[in-house]
Amino acid sequence: MSTAPRYERWYLAVWRWHFYAGLFCVPFILWLSVTGGIYLFKPQIESLLYAPYRGVVVESGPLLTPARIVEAGTAAVPGSVLHKYVLPEDPADAVQLLVGAGERETRVWVHPQSGEVLHKVAEEDRLMRVVFRLHGELLAGKWGSALVEIAACWTIVMILTGLFLWWPRGGAGLAGVVWPRLRRGKRVFWRDIHAVTGLWVSIGAVFLIASGLPWATNWSAYLREVRAVTGTSALKQDWSSGSEADAAARAQLDMGARAMLDEHAGHHGVTMVHEKPTDRALNHVIPQAAELGLAAPVEISPPTAPNGYWLAQSQAANRPERGEAELDDSGALIGRQTFDQRHWIDRVVGYGVAVHEGAWLGLANQLLNLAILLGLVTLALSSVVLWWRRRPAGKLGTPPASAPLRHSWALVGATVGLALLMPLFGLTLALVAFAGRVLPRVAPGAANWAGIRR
Template sequence: MSAPRTERWYRAVWRWHFYAGLFCVPFVLWLSVTGALYLFKPQIEAALYAPYRNVASDPVLLPQTIAATAVGAVPGSVLHKYVLPESPHDAVQVLVGKGAKEVRVWVNPQTSAVLHQVAEEDRLMRVVFRLHGELLAGPWGSALVETAACWTIVMLLTGLFLWWPRGGSRLAGVLYPRLRKGRALFWRDIHAVTGLWVSLGALFLIASGLPWANAWGAYFREVRAVTGTIAGKQDWSAGSRADAAVRARADAGMRAMMSEHAEHHGMTMRHAAFPPAALDAVVARAETLHFAGPVEVSPPTAPGAPWQVRSQAENRPRRDSAEIAADGRLIGIQRFADRHWIDRAVGYGVAIHEGAWAGLPNQMVNLAVLIGLVLLCVSSVVLWWRRRPSGTLGAPKSLAPLRHSWALVALVMALAAAMPLFGLSLGLAVIAEAALARLVPCLGSWAGWRNVTKLAGKPAVD
């Protein structure tokens, strides 16, 4: 066992690593568990909706009849999306809606019987998605998750700094754990070595998930605008509230198209609903495109606008889209490869993040990273509990004052610019630490905010 580390920079980094971990551990555990569930969305939904496959034989009803049945099952609704079935014998899924709310209806394509219906946001994997990204708390939950994600990046980077071998360290305890050197070294090595092996994967999962976040997502949309990609439809969620606004606008447009009259610049103009045979023609044409399923067919939302056909494949690089006229004429196709490189990069990142890019191997690699993160959290709590001095939080004591470093300032500023909520929360944390240490000395001493000139508490094992 080597002597405890006492360098000021080491102690300062360890202190911020401790505080980052103190805040992040509950969120990392939560995100790891919910993320692991969402990884296996294809398998879970295949099991949940197995009763609605192979329910019909030939002949099957026309799409317009099936859609009308689904709309009739939810009074006051209109057609939002018609989902092409994987097999002509499967129940057809139709999304109908009223405003921002959508209901998914399963219709037997032979008998027109409604087999099942559920509010889209109440489906199990949609609930898991919102638990994972928003804690079921909307924008505030998203902001909290985003802040935790930013601090997790700091925790991982500072952890790698603390792990970095110095003074000719051997491979034991650096690349693999020492399992028979006592419990103190066992937990230290489990924490350090696990952190090494999962850090790269964890950093990728965090970075690829940030486009969904509110603050960073808005920041990223500004980058899309500057680089000329804003014209394309964003192919990832901007949060439940933003998604609801998009659904509400689409619903209003569809209702205007299907109503007898619609207002236009203060004048009443007559708009005919799309012809009853339009959905039949569009679906027939969409089936010839052979897009990766599931494929959604959406009605026009403005006069003269085409029908939209979009692949919603779990593997986003396989997502293509098309515009089709009401008579079934193909207007144009946009392939994934036609999108701007930023949107393609995000598409690949999201696909890997969700475990969809390479199927089961992708899922298992992501699951291994998430299990590693859980192990990091558990080992950190064990280390903290074993080392904390009685009657204190157990935070590492600083050896201030540290010499000023422009490199450190530049690094912090770069992180704050890249992750706005990190910068905001860091500023609040520094102000709170300084204020509370002065105003409530006993709290500052308990939390480790008061500078001391000697090491206090139990030393770290290195």
């Protein structure tokens, strides 16, 4: 006596997770793919934007001293002090200065011979800085960062559940899994485009999402807490923890730089006299920093405490090339750190960020990431088409499951692991599970419309 196959509750739950994760994530996937695709080509875009400020030096004329250049740059932004002096990648280029007042920074391009200010712009208003904040925070600070982080976590779940649902079983062939069947009608076409694209981009997409989590405000804070508990904390991390943390760091730098410019500094009511960073110090430090061979661009920050040091720090897009050095007022080297000397967690994040930004392998890295982003866009759009074509009449609910499947402890374990690794996912998963249990009891009509069954 044959019986119809029973659809396991677990399998239906996976379908719901995949479907509702898709509904939530698709707008974010499209947004992050577009903004991320633009940011991938930051070097080429900024090269075009700032081309007028390269090669401005006339060979016959003398160069101004760094102190004169800083004087011109700070005068262009009243009330500002030097935050960072950026070494020109080519001696013929204009000198870039980051000058600030509190948490506000302005980037100023100064002609190294005439002292003329060629251009100035608020640092956070620069095109690629805006794209960076659009990509990571939706220009909405920590709340935007939290939304992006939740969407990123659920996109990972969507990819894993998609692989789980579509993986060939029962001797199924590779057609429709490894390559699409293009002549089997629209239904099969869209199903295969979705499934095959998901298979091919899954590894790269999960890597791009995971390597972007250190920038998320909440996950970054979670990582710092874990590192503090495990005794693996670093003195400072080499990546952004969000716009609010960056603003606080700029304000702290500004406060320290201003304190060092004062002639006196008080400490518990006792007045201490200390030497300010003089023109002579600038004129010694900048040429010496240029001889250190740090990967461009190199930013040099003034001391922010008595007996402090000048910090020369590489901001190379390929983070494994970064390093930093400390110098005294005479330009003498105090200490130096290379990327290889950092904690292994910082090195792993550094490599991940470099690949994420397309900087590790140059143009090849950029094009590979772009291909993954295009795959994610295809995955998102095809999912909308599949849902629209198969949606139940008058309902939002999930499409009907197409095959029976036993309970999978592997998927359970992966889900629990992800909940521990990504706390915001764990929290939202708990809320989804709670709603799935309660909604059919308190609002059966809404649960039926949403495709949630007991």
